[in-house]
Amino acid sequence: MIHKTEAEEREYLNAVTQKLNNALEEIDNKVSGYTKDLQEQKNYLYENKSDMDHVEKNAVRQSVTTAALTGEAALERKKRIQKLLKSPYFGRFDFSENGNGQAFPVYVGVHAYFDEAEKANLIHDWRAPISTLFYDFENGPAYYETPDGRVDGIILLKRQYRIRNGKMEYMLESSLNIHDDILQKELSKASDDKMNHIVATIQRNQNAIIRNETSRELIIQGVAGSGKTSIALHRIAFLLYRFREDISSEDILILSPNKVFADYISNVLPELGEEKIPELGMEELAANLLDGKYRFQTFFQQVSALLEKNNEAFRERIQFKSTFGFVKKLNEYLAHIENNYFEPEMLMVKRNPVPVDYIEEHFRKWHRVPLFSRFNKVVEDIERDLLFYNNYEISGKERNELRKSVKNMFRITNLRALYKDFYEWLEMPEMLKMAAKSAYEYSDVFPLIFLKMKLEGAGSFSKVKHLLVDEMQDYTPVQYAVLARLFPCKKTILGDASQSVNTYSSSSSEEIAKVFPGADVMKLNKSYRSTYEIASFAQKIIPNTEMEAMERHGEEPAVIHCKNRAGELKLIQERIAAFKESEHHSLGIICKTQKQAAQIHNELSEEFPDAILLTEESAAFSGGVIVCSVHMSKGLEFDEVVVPGADAKNYHSSNDRSLFYIACTRAMHKLSITFVEEKSLFLNGE
Numbered sequence: 001m002i003h004k005t006e007a008e009e010r011e012y013l014n015a016v017t018q019k020l021n022n023a024l025e026e027i028d029n030k031v032s033g034y035t036k037d038l039q040e041q042k043n044y045l046y047e048n049k050s051d052m053d054h055v056e057k058n059a060v061r062q063s064v065t066t067a068a069l070t071g072e073a074a075l076e077r078k079k080r081i082q083k084l085l086k087s088p089y090f091g092r093f094d095f096s097e098n099g100n101g102q103a104f105p106v107y108v109g110v111h112a113y114f115d116e117a118e119k120a121n122l123i124h125d126w127r128a129p130i131s132t133l134f135y136d137f138e139n140g141p142a143y144y145e146t147p148d149g150r151v152d153g154i155i156l157l158k159r160q161y162r163i164r165n166g167k168m169e170y171m172l173e174s175s176l177n178i179h180d181d182i183l184q185k186e187l188s189k190a191s192d193d194k195m196n197h198i199v200a201t202i203q204r205n206q207n208a209i210i211r212n213e214t215s216r217e218l219i220i221q222g223v224a225g226s227g228k229t230s231i232a233l234h235r236i237a238f239l240l241y242r243f244r245e246d247i248s249s250e251d252i253l254i255l256s257p258n259k260v261f262a263d264y265i266s267n268v269l270p271e272l273g274e275e276k277i278p279e280l281g282m283e284e285l286a287a288n289l290l291d292g293k294y295r296f297q298t299f300f301q302q303v304s305a306l307l308e309k310n311n312e313a314f315r316e317r318i319q320f321k322s323t324f325g326f327v328k329k330l331n332e333y334l335a336h337i338e339n340n341y342f343e344p345e346m347l348m349v350k351r352n353p354v355p356v357d358y359i360e361e362h363f364r365k366w367h368r369v370p371l372f373s374r375f376n377k378v379v380e381d382i383e384r385d386l387l388f389y390n391n392y393e394i395s396g397k398e399r400n401e402l403r404k405s406v407k408n409m410f411r412i413t414n415l416r417a418l419y420k421d422f423y424e425w426l427e428m429p430e431m432l433k434m435a436a437k438s439a440y441e442y443s444d445v446f447p448l449i450f451l452k453m454k455l456e457g458a459g460s461f462s463k464v465k466h467l468l469v470d471e472m473q474d475y476t477p478v479q480y481a482v483l484a485r486l487f488p489c490k491k492t493i494l495g496d497a498s499q500s501v502n503t504y505s506s507s508s509s510e511e512i513a514k515v516f517p518g519a520d521v522m523k524l525n526k527s528y529r530s531t532y533e534i535a536s537f538a539q540k541i542i543p544n545t546e547m548e549a550m551e552r553h554g555e556e557p558a559v560i561h562c563k564n565r566a567g568e569l570k571l572i573q574e575r576i577a578a579f580k581e582s583e584h585h586s587l588g589i590i591c592k593t594q595k596q597a598a599q600i601h602n603e604l605s606e607e608f609p610d611a612i613l614l615t616e617e618s619a620a621f622s623g624g625v626i627v628c629s630v631h632m633s634k635g636l637e638f639d640e641v642v643v644p645g646a647d648a649k650n651y652h653s654s655n656d657r658s659l660f661y662i663a664c665t666r667a668m669h670k671l672s673i674t675f676v677e678e679k680s681l682f683l684n685g686e
């Protein structure tokens, strides 16, 4: 066996580092060569421009572009090698193909490195077909799939390394699973400002999700902290590698819940050597689809209104619009207006009559075309037939008048009016109510878009080749119906039914799968984020028999009864002071509502002016002391979390239960919960 002992491994690491350094030097030389070349060619072009014909100029220009591109590619390679130099690889396995006894070591890293001199891959990209063996198998028989078929063999040795800044911190023989010491060590670290890549410790079931190539829609239901978001981003990195000829980063779209979350995850793909992925919020998408013409409440405002005002009718409106039955009703209404709202009349074009029957027949003929596009189709038919049968050519003015007349035969063609009419048709006009400043309520936004799309045709997101939807539980059937039409591409949809900020309109993986009949649903039940104690504590709030807590131990969550509000504030201040002395990087103070968060932030601001309040407008995530509402904390994690106001009065409804669960599961290492009067029943496991 090669590099058997730890000393040999260290020597090997030095040798690899040397090679990487040499490669870097070579690139530097080449790049300065390209730059010189480029400058010379540019000078040449400039000095001889007047003597050149356009063919010559084009040739020089083209060669300048090629040189620049080669230079860029070299710089890209340089960046990768620099990254590898810090940590060339994290794993190794010795694989004997067909078990013929001859085993060769495969070192796995964030990128591949091909050694020209040896004509061999010194480091394999973690996404390469062979690298899956590292995640999928222990010592013994193993196989992997390649585009050319299955390769069988035996793994004779498996090792993991922690190499930082070019130094090997430790090396572990792992005859067992990867769920071992390295994962424990990784998880007990203090957080960073941004989500990190986890390629060294991807678990087997996570690997299966990342490398899934076949699902059209892959729905990932995972408990809090099970790695859904991390895995989805690694899946994107995998797809970009596996299908690099067909998909590039700009062909992918992430639908993200807010800018803070988008910023929090923004690091993962660049860390893995991929470009940043375009990202869009649901509200931005909605505004775009409604051509920016409609004012509407945001999801954040909807949730705030739900929590801050006890308005039964508002809840009912939301609930009503969050079912499959509602989408069905919208479709029934569309059929109803199609059958009943078109009232054709005879038209005269100069002295040529166009009979009612003709118009009716041609309107029906175009039934495959969106309703509002049919008017022009009918006019085109009239124009063609007048020419053919009556030898009459209509003028531009007549065409415009015809269009207007045919459109007017439809009883309502204004989207707002139609949407209102829909509720009248339902005999439930009370279900439509405008929010403040005559904006639509959030629950009306996607039904409106649904109608608009059906009436006018779908928008243009056909360029997107893969869509990633996070926090899937927060979207309703009508939103999924819109997404399904808008994005016919493959999708990864992920979330957790237990983590809804608005249980009146949440969707489970089973419900979402109904919109996408061919979808595969995969589950992640192991929680990695929180200590065993925190995960078990959260289990009492929303029990889930499938949830498995990671055996990483820490302090028991503290539930503290404070004498009064002042006492509660004092306690929070003490926690902040202790946090500042600790090795931890982030402390989240998570309140039920935005109002409560703003109040606590205000109260803390004198003593801790650096505490940050997250609002709907926030665009960045950083470490330190963060005060926020549960809604804003979604998807994020903190070394320590304080949940103030855990009183029975504050947390009591089923929606509150979900919010309380989300708040507690943001904590990685330490959780404190405070209350003043009577503690919430959720703390008694009720």
Ligand SMILES: Nc1ncnc2c1ncn2[C@@H]1O[C@H](COP(=O)(O)OP(=O)(O)OP(=O)(O)O)[C@@H](O)[C@H]1O
Binding pocket: 183, 186, 187, 196, 198, 201, 202, 203, 206, 222, 223, 224, 225, 226, 227, 228, 229, 230, 231, 495, 496, 499, 528, 529, 634, 635, 636, 637, 665
């Ligand atoms: N295989 C793994 N190795 C190391 N860390 C992991 C692994 N899987 C998950 N984690 C860590 O667990 C934490 C939670 O991951 P992530 O935020 O992706 O989970 P999630 O399921 O999206 O969480 P939530 O739904 O609660 O927001 C992160 O710190 C992530 O790095």
